[in-house]
Amino acid sequence: MKTVLKTAFALTGALALAACGSSDDASEEAVADTVEIPADEAMEGVTAEPVVDENVAPAPAPVVEEDEASDPEPTAADVASAETAGEAAAAAAADVAAIAAGAAAATEDAANDGADAMEDAVDAGEDAVNEATE
Known part of the structure; x- marks a missing residue:
């Protein structure tokens, strides 16, 4: 019974997908004639131009990469902190x-x-077998 239901479900899905297309030939690929022309026909009566929505947040400013020369040198505190973190990581790895x-x-x-x-x-077991056979 389960096999029949699975087959019926798969067949229903395949038929539903087949019904979605309007092409008579299944080997026909989507080309401009079958995609763009219907879209253009749908937009023929539209004369309004797009407008800017003032309620939308402005786009973020582009990220500008800084040159390596402008990077400040690490401070002694930064170096000490990094060394302490490295030592703690090494100790944790040794514990693991x-x-x-x-x-x-x-x-x-x-x-x-x-x-x-x-x-x-x-x-x-061998001893028990040996005793039983003697």
């Missing part, structure tokens, strides 16, 4: 690396413990 290393070690330990437990279970 230490946490990741600890997590990797814990994961490896857990995997080894699981492998050891599996090995013990296999050994116990």
Whole structure:
């Protein structure tokens, strides 16, 4: 039932899209004759000229790039602040690396413990089979 509904829905969508075009030939591309002429015909009776809307905010002034020569040199406070931020970032990266290393070690330990437990279970199973067959 779901397949029938999906197919019906897809077919309905395809037919709706096909009904939108006015071309008899599906391979015909949109060209000036099929796009611009109907638009020109729709605008034939319009004689009004566009007007400026006074309620709209004026366009922002264009951004002017400053020359590198006009950039001021960083102050000692700027340099110190940047160095402090860099040191804090390096410390945070070291902390993350230490946490990741600890997590990797814990994961490896857990995997080894699981492998050891599996090995013990296999050994116990083999012992039980050996005892039963003796």
